[in-house]
Amino acid sequence: xxxxxxxxxxxxxxxxxxxxxxxxxxxxxxxxxxxxxxxxxxxxxxxxxxxxxxxxxxxxxxxxxxxxxxxxxxxxxxxxxxxxxxxxxxxxxxxxxxxxxxxxxxxxxxxxxxxxxxxxxxxxxxxxxxxxxxxxxxxxxxxxxxxxxxxxxxxxxxxxxxxxxxxxxxxxxxxxxxxxxxxxxxxxxxxxxxxxxxxxxxxxxxxxxxxxxxxxxxxxxxxxxxxxxxxxxxxxxxxxxxxxxxxxxxxxxxx
Amino acid sequence: xxxxxxxxxxxxxxxxxxxxxxxxxxxxxxxxxxxxxxxxxxxxxxxxxxxxxxxxxxxxxxxxxxxxxxxxxxxxxxxxxxxxxxxxxxxxxxxxxxxxxxxxxxxxxxxxxxxxxxxxxxxxxxxxxxxxxxxxxxxxxxxxxxxxxxxxxxxxxxxxxxxxxxxxxxxxxxxxxxxxxxxxxxxxxxxxxxxxxxxxxxxxxxxxxxxxxxxxxxxxxx
Numbered sequence: 001x002x003x004x005x006x007x008x009x010x011x012x013x014x015x016x017x018x019x020x021x022x023x024x025x026x027x028x029x030x031x032x033x034x035x036x037x038x039x040x041x042x043x044x045x046x047x048x049x050x051x052x053x054x055x056x057x058x059x060x061x062x063x064x065x066x067x068x069x070x071x072x073x074x075x076x077x078x079x080x081x082x083x084x085x086x087x088x089x090x091x092x093x094x095x096x097x098x099x100x101x102x103x104x105x106x107x108x109x110x111x112x113x114x115x116x117x118x119x120x121x122x123x124x125x126x127x128x129x130x131x132x133x134x135x136x137x138x139x140x141x142x143x144x145x146x147x148x149x150x151x152x153x154x155x156x157x158x159x160x161x162x163x164x165x166x167x168x169x170x171x172x173x174x175x176x177x178x179x180x181x182x183x184x185x186x187x188x189x190x191x192x193x194x195x196x197x198x199x200x201x202x203x204x205x206x207x208x209x210x211x212x213x214x215x216x217x218x219x220x221x222x223x224x225x226x227x228x229x230x231x232x233x234x235x236x237x238x239x240x241x242x243x244x245x246x247x248x249x250x251x252x253x254x255x
Numbered sequence: 256x257x258x259x260x261x262x263x264x265x266x267x268x269x270x271x272x273x274x275x276x277x278x279x280x281x282x283x284x285x286x287x288x289x290x291x292x293x294x295x296x297x298x299x300x301x302x303x304x305x306x307x308x309x310x311x312x313x314x315x316x317x318x319x320x321x322x323x324x325x326x327x328x329x330x331x332x333x334x335x336x337x338x339x340x341x342x343x344x345x346x347x348x349x350x351x352x353x354x355x356x357x358x359x360x361x362x363x364x365x366x367x368x369x370x371x372x373x374x375x376x377x378x379x380x381x382x383x384x385x386x387x388x389x390x391x392x393x394x395x396x397x398x399x400x401x402x403x404x405x406x407x408x409x410x411x412x413x414x415x416x417x418x419x420x421x422x423x424x425x426x427x428x429x430x431x432x433x434x435x436x437x438x439x440x441x442x443x444x445x446x447x448x449x450x451x452x453x454x455x456x457x458x459x460x461x462x463x464x465x466x467x468x469x470x471x472x473x474x475x476x477x
Contacts, residue, residue, distance in 0.1 A: 148421060156477075162405070163406045164474070165421060167467070168425070172428075176425075180427070
């Protein structure tokens with residue numbers, strides 16, 4: 001075993017990761033704020049009004065990053081889950097369960113903003129378009145994961161069961177996506193086509209990318225905060241958590 | 256290997272035959288759900304023909320869901336499952352045997368019964384044949400995928416509702432191609448492509464599902 005390898009695995013233990021996460025959180029919040037402000041500034045003040053869609057298109061600065069994140073977080077969650085099953089890290093399961101609510105939130109946001117965009121553009125809150133339908137199914141998968149984890153009392157078992165579900169889900173997502181797409185083309189013909197103009201103005205693209213980065217940073221910050229809470233909760237019987245809590249309470253008690 | 260699977264299938268079938276009421280009640284659930292739809296949407300033959308594939312397939316999914324918890328729960332309760340997991344033979348094969356047995360008592364009767372219910376919806380004889388064969392081809396996938404959910408929710412509180420939350424989203428492709436085949440026949444397009452894809456889903460589902468199911472069972476037994 002080389003020295004380097006030991007360093008890598010050092011942060012796999014909650015005790016080592018807890019302070020590291022604590023130090024990283026403010027940075028990610030800061031970056032989220034910077035990127036968010038820059039992205040929204042470009043989105044609302046710099047980007048030109050769209051020729052066809054008017055001002056209503058500006059919701060894509062939230063909508064597109066949210067859908068990207070919802071899909072990507074599921075992959076990350078499945079990655080942590082697989083890692084947890086393979087190496088039996090305690091931290092992996094905690095990360096997976098810390099990510100799930102954020103992923104579900106983004107899936108919901110994507111559907112919600114999509115509906116807000118669809119009403120003026122398509123004249124309907126909801127159409128059974130392939131993308132909308134698969135996003136909805138993705139939300140169902142998140143809900144199933146969260147429900148399974150919260151129904152099992154033993155956290156170790158909850159982690160492992162959730163991991164299997166996440167991996168089964170990740171294998172199924174492409175199958176579901178293509179079957180929904182096929183179903184959609186058979187039933188709807190070409191009544192609705194999502195016209196994301198390929199020649200999107202550069203400023204719009206920049207705004208969207210900055211907002212996507214902001215969503216990234218937000219997701220990481222929130223997941224770290226949640227994972228810290230999960231750690232304290234699950235490891236509450238250990239010495240390091242007691243020491244940690246004593247430190248937290250000390251200033252309040254001293255005054 | 257084959258002998259083991261055969262032994263598991265015959266054991267599960269014998270157990271199922273001793274409690275026929277369970278099988279029959281799932282079947283009647285299927286019949287009742289299907290019969291409720293015309294009462295809800297009205298008896299126009301045109302509309303019913305359009306609705307039939309979807310209604311029959313959704314009802315089949317729900318009926319399968321009802322019988323899934325029993326797949327492992329009884330064996331778990333009396334300790335048989337632990338003995339099976341301790342056996343030197345791979346747990347995946349044992350699961351495969353149980354999945355096949357589950358299909359024989361839940362999926363197969365649905366496929367045989369569906370044409371009779373299809374008559375209520377004024378389907379043509381072609382469509383009835385296709386309906387029956389889609390259920391015949393597609394329901395093994397339901398038993399296979401369902402086994403994963405049944406193993407994950409084994410002994411968990413609120414297992415039944417949770418099971419449907421986990422498994423129903425994964426059933427969507429089977430539903431799309433199963434109902435799509437009947438729909439394609441009704442509208443005059445061929446059902447060939449749908450049937451092939453449905454067959455692929457079933458083969459994939461029944462082949463791969465025993466692994467995660469076995470892993471989930473080991474977690475549940477820990």
